[in-house]
Amino acid sequence: MSTKLNSRTIVSSDPPNRMNYQLVHTVPGRCRFRVPRLRQEQAYANRLNWVVESLNFVISIRINAIAESLVIYYAPNTITLEDLETAIALALNRATTDEVPVGAIVEYRPEINWVERLGLPVTSLGLAIAAQQLAFPVVPTLLVGGVVIAASLPFIVRTIETTLKEKRLDADILDALWMTLYTVKGDFVAPSLMVSLMETGEALRDTTARVNEREVSQLVGGMNQTIRVERGGQEQWVPVDSVKIGDRVVVCAGERLPVSGRVLRGTGWIDEHELTGELACVCCSEGQVVHAGTLLLDGKVCILVKRIGKNTRLGLTLQLLHSAPVHDTRVEDYAAKLANLAIAPSLILGGIIFVLTRDVSRALAPLHLDFSHGIRLSVPSTVLSALTYASRHGIYIRSGRALEVLARIDAIAFDKTGTLTQGNAAVKVVRTVNPRTSIKEVLTIAASVEKDNKHPVAAAILNAAAAKGVQLRSCEAWEYRVGAGIVAQIDGQQVLVGSHRLMQKEGIDTKVIHDRYPELQTGYFSLVYVARNGKLLGVISYTDPLRSEAHRVIRQLRQSNSESDHRIETYILTGDNPQVAQEVAAQLGIDANCAHAEVLPQGKVRAIQHLQKQGKVVAFVGEGINDVAAMAHADVSISIASGSDMARETADIVLLDDDLEGVIHSIEIAKRSMEIIYQNTALVAVPNIGVVLAGIIFALDPILSVIISNGSMILAELNSFRPLFDPGEDPFSKSKTPQHSEPKQMIATEAPLIAESA
Numbered sequence: 001m002s003t004k005l006n007s008r009t010i011v012s013s014d015p016p017n018r019m020n021y022q023l024v025h026t027v028p029g030r031c032r033f034r035v036p037r038l039r040q041e042q043a044y045a046n047r048l049n050w051v052v053e054s055l056n057f058v059i060s061i062r063i064n065a066i067a068e069s070l071v072i073y074y075a076p077n078t079i080t081l082e083d084l085e086t087a088i089a090l091a092l093n094r095a096t097t098d099e100v101p102v103g104a105i106v107e108y109r110p111e112i113n114w115v116e117r118l119g120l121p122v123t124s125l126g127l128a129i130a131a132q133q134l135a136f137p138v139v140p141t142l143l144v145g146g147v148v149i150a151a152s153l154p155f156i157v158r159t160i161e162t163t164l165k166e167k168r169l170d171a172d173i174l175d176a177l178w179m180t181l182y183t184v185k186g187d188f189v190a191p192s193l194m195v196s197l198m199e200t201g202e203a204l205r206d207t208t209a210r211v212n213e214r215e216v217s218q219l220v221g222g223m224n225q226t227i228r229v230e231r232g233g234q235e236q237w238v239p240v241d242s243v244k245i246g247d248r249v250v251v252c253a254g255e256r257l258p259v260s261g262r263v264l265r266g267t268g269w270i271d272e273h274e275l276t277g278e279l280a281c282v283c284c285s286e287g288q289v290v291h292a293g294t295l296l297l298d299g300k301v302c303i304l305v306k307r308i309g310k311n312t313r314l315g316l317t318l319q320l321l322h323s324a325p326v327h328d329t330r331v332e333d334y335a336a337k338l339a340n341l342a343i344a345p346s347l348i349l350g351g352i353i354f355v356l357t358r359d360v361s362r363a364l365a366p367l368h369l370d371f372s373h374g375i376r377l378s379v380p381s382t383v384l385s386a387l388t389y390a391s392r393h394g395i396y397i398r399s400g401r402a403l404e405v406l407a408r409i410d411a412i413a414f415d416k417t418g419t420l421t422q423g424n425a426a427v428k429v430v431r432t433v434n435p436r437t438s439i440k441e442v443l444t445i446a447a448s449v450e451k452d453n454k455h456p457v458a459a460a461i462l463n464a465a466a467a468k469g470v471q472l473r474s475c476e477a478w479e480y481r482v483g484a485g486i487v488a489q490i491d492g493q494q495v496l497v498g499s500h501r502l503m504q505k506e507g508i509d510t511k512v513i514h515d516r517y518p519e520l521q522t523g524y525f526s527l528v529y530v531a532r533n534g535k536l537l538g539v540i541s542y543t544d545p546l547r548s549e550a551h552r553v554i555r556q557l558r559q560s561n562s563e564s565d566h567r568i569e570t571y572i573l574t575g576d577n578p579q580v581a582q583e584v585a586a587q588l589g590i591d592a593n594c595a596h597a598e599v600l601p602q603g604k605v606r607a608i609q610h611l612q613k614q615g616k617v618v619a620f621v622g623e624g625i626n627d628v629a630a631m632a633h634a635d636v637s638i639s640i641a642s643g644s645d646m647a648r649e650t651a652d653i654v655l656l657d658d659d660l661e662g663v664i665h666s667i668e669i670a671k672r673s674m675e676i677i678y679q680n681t682a683l684v685a686v687p688n689i690g691v692v693l694a695g696i697i698f699a700l701d702p703i704l705s706v707i708i709s710n711g712s713m714i715l716a717e718l719n720s721f722r723p724l725f726d727p728g729e730d731p732f733s734k735s736k737t738p739q740h741s742e743p744k745q746m747i748a749t750e751a752p753l754i755a756e757s758a
Contacts, residue, residue, distance in 0.1 A: 021070075021092060023085060028076040033088065038065045048095035053260070055087060059245055059306055117203045121196040124151040128188035141186065148188050152179050152195045169343050171372045178367040182702060185360065190702035197710035201377045201717050227258045230302060247305045253298050260291045261306040268299025342369050353696060361702060365695025368705055374684035374713030379677055381720035386673040394657035395666055402652035405636040406670035408617045410567060412557070412663070413608065413634070415622035416574035416584060417526075418456050418643065419660075421544040423623075425460035428525050431517050432538035440468055442530050442538040448473040449488045449497045453480070455624070457528060460542050484600070485528075496531040499575065501598070503529050508536055524583040526576050546587065553660045554588045560667075568667075569616075570594060573604045575626065604630035621663060623647050638663060680716035687712040 022034040038045045045065050052061050052072065057079045062071040074084065124147040131144045156179075159172040175198075179191040226237045230248040240258055243249065249259055253268065267285045271294060284290050290303060346366040354363035383400035390397050397403060414420050430439045447465035450458035451472055465472070477489035484505070485498010496502055500510050508531045514521050525541040557568050570588075572595040574581050581597035584590075596607055604620075608630055611618045620627070620634035623643025631637035631650045639651035642658050655662035691709045694700040 030073050033070040034068050035070050036068050039068045051091045051095045121151040121199050124148045124192040125196050128192045132189055144188050148183050148192045171340050174367045190706050194706045201713050249303045251296050252300050257292050257294050259305045261303040263288050264302045264304050266301035268301050269297045271295040271297050361699045369692045371685045371688040378680040378716035378720055381717050382676050385720050390669050395662050396654040398652050402636050403670045403673050407674040409619045411569045411611050411616040412619040413571040413573050415627050418623045420550050422547050423456035425456045425542045425544040427460050427464035428541045428543050430540050433513050437537050444470045445495050446497050446530050449486050493533050524579050526580050549661050556664050573599050601626050601629045605633045608633050683712050683716040
């Protein structure tokens with residue numbers, strides 16, 4: 001039964017934080033409050049969203065800032081309406097001071113309201129034209145001037161705030177001064193036209209951002225993501241988009257929380273540093289609120305879902321989208337710096353011209369030298385347009401910086417296992433040191449140690465062990481050593497499974513098995529050594545087929561080198577043995593000198609730094625934990641969606657279709673985007689400079705000046721949208737590479753397990 005309450009104002013008793021609100025409507029399980037401050041301050045709406053969602057009785061909330069509305073859905077049997085009002089009053093006050101953890105919420109971004117955004121500027125323009133151009137006496141001059149000032153006020157206030165907060169002069173101050181002086185002069189058409197065009201450009205950019213957000217939402221929302229849910233007393237894996245508020249999600253150690261909610265049972269340690277910035281871990285137990293995106297380091301918990309949608313993995317991706325510096329390009333930075341340096345000369349020049357000519361129009365002409373505003377609008381629009389186009393084609397690009405750097409790369413390094421190869425490794429043969437050690441024993445030890453490892457080689461060993469009917473043993477101790485292997489303890493005995501580097505570090509001689517089987521050193525297969533109590537037991541040889549598209553990708557990179565002066569060198573950085581690295585390089589057509597084998601994670605970093613010292617702009621493509629350090633040091637990093645969580649979170653670009661051809665497409669998108677950015681820069685800068693010169697020499701009409709300078713900004717903005725309006729065609733790719741038959745893959749052959757022991 002719905003209850004309509006009389007509209008009343010409730011005021012908190014805390015004098016420093018007085019907060020007016022109205023409880024206007026309630027039904028069991030839902031109530032709506034009117035909070036005027038929501039419309040006035042978006043930051044407050046974000047803080048309130050966080051604070052109210054943290055209340056245990058709240059299931060979900062909905063905020064409409066424009067309507068000043070806060071709707072709360074709650075469990076009706078857990079709290080009375082009176083207690084709910086008290087809790088909300090406290091929350092409203094807390095939201096005035098509480099700091100929201102960085103990245104904890106998705107910034108509220110309303111739909112573009114064109115009437116609200118452009119209504120006042122366009123009205124001021126209409127009144128100005130009616131008063132001045134059509135000479136309507138019914139429109140008082142003071143009224144027109146007041147409306148023009150009101151329309152210009154948001155821009156002027158933003159400019160003043162920037163000047164005061166950052167303690168520097170921004171080039172926008174020239175536009176603000178120009179509009180103010182012309183308004184005081186009584187020439188209303190030019191200032192109102194300028195503010196109308198500027199607000200149109202801002203709205204167009206925000207529209208692009210909304211389109212990009214929807215594209216990424218649809219893309220990420222369509223991915224096959226599953227989480228563990230408890231239903232009917234049984235745990236089952238379900239798609240993340242099928243989870244509803246009130247479901248019970250089970251999270252185990254090492255997994256990220258896909259939802260926000262309250263812990264029903266279990267305890268664990270949670271790493272919240274990505275949300276709060278604090279490195280300390282937090283212990284969670286029954287009754288505590290936990291948040292999506294945090295990492296459960298230890299334990300197992302069952303969570304009652306309270307928040308879905310924006311706080312699932314989809315929400316985290318959108319959060320990155322909102323926080324990404326999409327317009328942090330050097331072009332924009334240089335334009336802003338140049339425009340800021342021109343502020344003082346423009347003011348001085350204007351003063352000199354006025355002294356010499358006594359012509360106000362000519363004196364104000366230098367104030368039009370603010371091309372940075374148009375570039376600040378068109379560059380983000382181009383970047384957002386490119387990101388939207390990329391998302392339609394299965395490529396997630398985090399920022400404008402990534403686009404700009406990717407367009408300039410002249411060296412690209414690939415990890416081998418799981419990147420150039422399929423990651424579907426298969427055991428070729430198992431060799432043992434002596435007849436007393438059986439194949440089954442070597443596989444038992446290796447599989448028991450690798451059972452919790454997510455590496456493709458671990459999967460190959462487990463599959464081979466299962467084919468032999470091996471019974472896995474439990475490990476009393478287990479330590480993963482990045483880039484080397486695993487040290488564990490089984491039945492009180494130390495066992496090692498990994499590369500020959502791990503064996504050498506632990507003082508275990510591998511020469512004995514190579515003497516017995518010389519083909520191990522000459523074959524093009526990767527090796528995993530198995531040792532126990534300081535003695536080598538055997539070695540497992542495996543293969544990992546190359547990705548079917550790897551040949552095309554490397555070939556297209558070579559073709560692009562022959563078609564342009566900008567060469568891109570390709571490298572392989574792998575921890576595998578030299579024979580395998582050289583064979584992969586030979587098959588792909590990569591120079592043997594560019595294939596670096598037996599490289600630890602630190603070695604990959606050194607290789608990238610060495611290339612950078614040579615003046616190269618380096619991209620690194622990887623997918624595993626071993627690759628994260630190299631990705632962090634590369635100028636731009638690329639990962640595939642099936643890679644490790646750490647690799648995806650570190651990467652500047654994620655190939656969501658798990659297809660290496662996305663590397664080529666990303667480079668094409670980046671180069672074409674920069675071409676459009678340079679076009680837009682010229683479209684904005686050249687007319688602005690021309691307007692200034694024409695204004696000084698010919699006393700160009702201010703209306704015409706505004707049309708030329710701000711019209712060029714709109715033109716550049718529209719030029720940025722081309723990919724958005726032609727989704728069916730590939731406007732970035734200049735040519736399509738014909739498909740060729742692939743060369744025979746020697747190391748890609750999957751052979752059955754061969755049981756040899758002596």
